[in-house]
Structure formats: C-alpha cells, structure tokens
Amino acid sequence: xxxxGAQALAAIKTGDLIFGIRDDGRTDxxxxxxxxxxxxxxxxxxxxxxxxxxxxxxxxxxxxxxxCTIVSTxxxxxxxxxxxxxxxxRMGSKPEYPxxxxxxxxxxxxxxxxxxxxxxxxxxxxxxxxxxxxxxAVGSILTLEWDPFNAPENPSSVFEYDDYVSDLLALxxxxxxxxxxxxxxxxxxxxxxxxxxxxxxADAAAASLVKLRESWP
Numbered sequence: 001x002x003x004x005g006a007q008a009l010a011a012i013k014t015g016d017l018i019f020g021i022r023d024d025g026r027t028d029x030x031x032x033x034x035x036x037x038x039x040x041x042x043x044x045x046x047x048x049x050x051x052x053x054x055x056x057x058x059x060x061x062x063x064x065x066x067x068c069t070i071v072s073t074x075x076x077x078x079x080x081x082x083x084x085x086x087x088x089x090r091m092g093s094k095p096e097y098p099x100x101x102x103x104x105x106x107x108x109x110x111x112x113x114x115x116x117x118x119x120x121x122x123x124x125x126x127x128x129x130x131x132x133x134x135x136x137a138v139g140s141i142l143t144l145e146w147d148p149f150n151a152p153e154n155p156s157s158v159f160e161y162d163d164y165v166s167d168l169l170a171l172x173x174x175x176x177x178x179x180x181x182x183x184x185x186x187x188x189x190x191x192x193x194x195x196x197x198x199x200x201x202a203d204a205a206a207a208s209l210v211k212l213r214e215s216w217p
C-alpha cells in the first residue's frame with residue numbers, strides 16, 4: 001500500500017468510522033472503539049460483531065476468525081456520521097421490537113454507505129473491492145434467482161452457497177461456457193441436497209451468470 005494509504009491507516013483513532021471488506025465479499029460499516037500504536041478494534045454497527053486489525057489494515061472478525069481488510073477511512077458527512085453513532089448506540093442496547101425498527105435515516109445510511117466508501121478507497125485496495133463486488137453479484141444470482149432463500153417451499157439459506165461462490169467466480173473468470181457453469185451448479189446443488197427443481201433451473205442460472213460476466217469491464 002502506498003504512503004497515503006499507510007498514513008490514513010496510521011491515523012485511525014477511537015470514534016472513527018471505517019469500511020471493511022471480508023474475504024467472502026461482504027462489507028462492514030465499523031465503528032472504532034479502541035486503538036493503540038499497533039492495533040485497531042472496531043465493531044460492525046448493525047450487528048455488533050467485533051474486529052481486530054493491524055495498522056496495515058489487515059484483520060479478522062473475532063467471533064469466527066474471518067479475514068477482513070480496511071478499504072476506506074473516508075469521513076462520512078457529519079449528519080450521516082451522527083446517524084451511524086446513534087444506530088450503534090441503539091443496537092448496543094439490544095432493543096426489542098418495535099424499538100429495534102430502523103428509522104428512515106438509518107435505512108438510508110445502510111443503503112448508501114457502501115457506495116460512498118467504495119468511491120473513496122484507500123490506494124491499493126481497488127482490486128479487492130472489485131472482487132468483492134463480483135462475489136456479491138454472483139451470490140445474489142444464486143440465492144435470489146436460482147435457489148431463492150425466500151421461496152415459499154424448501155427455501156435455501158441466504159448463506160447456502162457461501163463456500164462455493166469463490167470457486168464459481170474463478171470458473172467464470174476462466175471464460176467457462178454456460179454448459180460448464182450449469183454443471184458446476186448441479187454439482188453444488190447435489191452437495192447441498194437441494195430439491196430437484198433447483199437442478200432443473202441450473203441452465204437458466206448459468207445463462208444469467210455468463211451474462212453477468214460479460215457485463216464486467
């Protein structure tokens with residue numbers, strides 16, 4: 001990472017908001033709650049999971065040891081920063097419904113913060129973020145189109161195919177054909193013991209995945 005990125009990481013302090021991306025492509029809006037010369041501790045604002053980072057931006061989620069990288073330290077506009085702080089405070093109190101419902105401002109923050117940070121990346125993190133965007137797009141086709149997690153009968157889990165998305169992206173990057181992608185989908189559906197109708201939709205999902213690949217720069 002070039003000097004400006006290293007300087008930004010070295011400047012992170014308690015109370016800062018930072019943006020991280022995990023190896024599975026999922027992102028984290030994080031509030032820093034403690035720092036020292038070598039380490040940064042932060043928590044995910046919506047779900048309160050915790051992370052420890054080194055000053056090089058590399059870290060892990062404490063609950064499950066999943067790797068995460070800080071990719072942006074850009075300052076949110078003051079009004080959005082305050083919304084994030086209030087949301088963190090409220091989620092930390094573990095409110096029950098209906099107090100747990102998000103406000104309109106909080107919903108707006110959740111929907112827009114990723115784009116804000118991804119437009120203001122630390123130098124050297126661009127490829128990592130682009131890969132994360134691809135992983136999320138591939139995963140969305142799997143659990144929204146191919147084997148929907150919200151299906152009325154025998155739905156998949158929203159995390160059903162997390163262990164396979166990286167391999168599927170690698171396959172797509174080899175310029176695999178629709179037939180090859182469909183074969184891969186059928187294989188993982190079998191490994192997950194998914195019902196026959198999921199297998200039957202493999203060809204259509206493969207076509208969508210190849211079309212997605214063709215849309216990438």
